[in-house]
Amino acid sequence: MRREACLPRPGWQQKLEQLGFDYYVLEGKAYWTEQACYAFTSDEIDELEAATQALHGLCLKAVEHVVGNKLWQRMRIPPAWGQYIESVWRRADPTIYGRFDLAYDGKGPPKLLEYNADTPTALYEAAVVQWYWLKDAKPHADQFNSIHEKLIDAWRGVAGRLSSGALVHFARFDEQPEDLATSEYLRDTALQAGLTGKPLAVPQIGWNGRRFTDGDEIPIQVLSKLYPWEWMVHEAFGVHVLSDTTAFLEPAWKMILSNKMLLPLLWEGFPSHANLLPAFETEHADLRGAYVKKPIFGREGHNVTLVAPGLFDTAGGNYGAEGYVWQAYHPLPVFDGNHALVGSWVIGDEPAGIGMREDERRITHNNSRFVPHYFV
Amino acid sequence: MSRSVKLVVMGVAGAALLYSCAPGASAGLRTLPYLWFLPNPFYRPAATNCPPGANVDCEQQTSSSTSGGSSSASRGGSSSSRSSSGSSSETTTSTPTYSQRGGFGSTGSHSSGSS
Numbered sequence: 001m002r003r004e005a006c007l008p009r010p011g012w013q014q015k016l017e018q019l020g021f022d023y024y025v026l027e028g029k030a031y032w033t034e035q036a037c038y039a040f041t042s043d044e045i046d047e048l049e050a051a052t053q054a055l056h057g058l059c060l061k062a063v064e065h066v067v068g069n070k071l072w073q074r075m076r077i078p079p080a081w082g083q084y085i086e087s088v089w090r091r092a093d094p095t096i097y098g099r100f101d102l103a104y105d106g107k108g109p110p111k112l113l114e115y116n117a118d119t120p121t122a123l124y125e126a127a128v129v130q131w132y133w134l135k136d137a138k139p140h141a142d143q144f145n146s147i148h149e150k151l152i153d154a155w156r157g158v159a160g161r162l163s164s165g166a167l168v169h170f171a172r173f174d175e176q177p178e179d180l181a182t183s184e185y186l187r188d189t190a191l192q193a194g195l196t197g198k199p200l201a202v203p204q205i206g207w208n209g210r211r212f213t214d215g216d217e218i219p220i221q222v223l224s225k226l227y228p229w230e231w232m233v234h235e236a237f238g239v240h241v242l243s244d245t246t247a248f249l250e251p252a253w254k255m256i257l258s259n260k261m262l263l264p265l266l267w268e269g270f271p272s273h274a275n276l277l278p279a280f281e282t283e284h285a286d287l288r289g290a291y292v293k294k295p296i297f298g299r300e301g302h303n304v305t306l307v308a309p310g311l312f313d314t315a316g317g318n319y320g321a322e323g324y325v326w327q328a329y330h331p332l333p334v335f336d337g338n339h340a341l342v343g344s345w346v347i348g349d350e351p352a353g354i355g356m357r358e359d360e361r362r363i364t365h366n367n368s369r370f371v372p373h374y375f376v
Numbered sequence: 377m378s379r380s381v382k383l384v385v386m387g388v389a390g391a392a393l394l395y396s397c398a399p400g401a402s403a404g405l406r407t408l409p410y411l412w413f414l415p416n417p418f419y420r421p422a423a424t425n426c427p428p429g430a431n432v433d434c435e436q437q438t439s440s441s442t443s444g445g446s447s448s449a450s451r452g453g454s455s456s457s458r459s460s461s462g463s464s465s466e467t468t469t470s471t472p473t474y475s476q477r478g479g480f481g482s483t484g485s486h487s488s489g490s491s
Contacts, residue, residue: 089451090451091419091451119489119491173481173484176490182490202480202484203478204477205477206475206479207475207477207479217475221416221417227480231484231489235479235481238480244415245415247416247417299489299490300491
């Protein structure tokens with residue numbers, strides 16, 4: 001694994017915009033860069049794929065553990081939701097996607113930092129934008145990327161459980177360019193799988209006393225939402241979810257996996273697993289003073305604090321009210337001063353590809369640069 | 377899938393779909409009143425004899441008879457019963473005209489919920 005300097009494609013901005021990827025600059029800083037790329041060997045890609053598959057399997061066992069033992073209090077999930085989560089888990093409500101964030105340097109095994117299982121973004125960049133970059137910049141190389149095909153397959157699986165031509169609503173905040181692109185890309189792949197898709201702003205979701213509806217009073221049967229479960233649970237319409245008249249994607253059992261309490265849970269269930277880091281509910285002696293403190297319901301690096309001998313970094317935010325977990329500090333590899341993070345996608349139940357993010361800081365955040373990759 | 381085939385699959389048509397609004401996506405759905413009475417589509421109810429557009433009684437009977445969580449669960453463990461919270465309104469037979477809105481989104485109005 002290495003980072004290579006690359007010559008940007010002539011007219012690269014126009015190429016990105018032609019793909020609808022117009023947020024390559026965020027808050028005045030480059031979000032997409034093709035002045036560099038990450039290069040992997042096929043063995044390294046195999047290792048990432050195998051680790052992703054293994055972690056997905058562990059996560060499903062963790063869900064069963066939480067559901068079977070009703071660990072709602074520990075997961076900071078309102079107990080009233082336990083029965084609903086159990087029912088959607090038992091009937092195997094489908095999942096479309098999730099993204100593991102992994103620390104990987106090509107030398108040791110990939111280590112799970114967290115699982116963005118409910119509302120992951122950077123999907124379009126990983127599935128489409130970097131693929132076109134590969135075709136232009138490295139036409140003889142390959143890329144760990146079957147995200148697009150697997151998304152369509154996953155939607156076909158959903159379609160198989162619905163009536164012909166079923167309508168799926170896609171809810172998001174249009175003002176957030178990444179959210180909009182992710183939701184629209186999901187809708188695109190759903191259409192290619194034969195479903196009908198209709199966009200919807202989150203605040204436009206209605207409740208008519210019996211069902212969720214869209215702005216045209218059409219009942220919402222299936223809702224692909226780019227809005228976190230832990231927020232929905234506490235908002236005014238949250239209680240209506242329990243009527244179970246609408247199917248949600250991601251399903252409510254993903255609340256268990258997008259929750260940082262998953263990390264200590266996994267470490268308890270599978271101690272010393274090669275792809276896991278020690279993690280605890282308190283500052284534990286086994287951390288030996290080198291840890292990353294993460295809010296149980298945190299996002300995009302907010303309220304994360306990193307402590308290690310000679311190191312301290314912290315990121316502000318509004319998370320942490322529900323408590324924190326402590327995970328052993330495992331440094332990200334540094335290339336040319338950039339801390340590199342692997343985002344490894346699970347589509348349906350399969351590893352599907354990666355997207356590389358990098359940042360000068362040790363704590364990756366929502367605007368950390370996306371950098372394309374290839375392997376030979 | 378070969379790379380060339382993949383490019384065709386997700387090529388210009390796919391990209392062009394991004395940001396399109398597909399305004400006609402739900403055209404005509406207003407005329408399908410049976411939608412109001414369908415349960416969560418991921419239920420796997422026993423076969424129903426109620427055709428689309430069947431009367432309310434038929435649909436509700438089917439819905440209630442299949443809402444006990446006894447569908448063919450594909451994951452182990454005891455099957456739980458469907459939550460009753462919010463279900464009292466399910467028995468209402470009149471079709472409401474207007475929905476309340478804004479019950480989701482208050483948290484996200486000041487930060488992105490993506491990760």
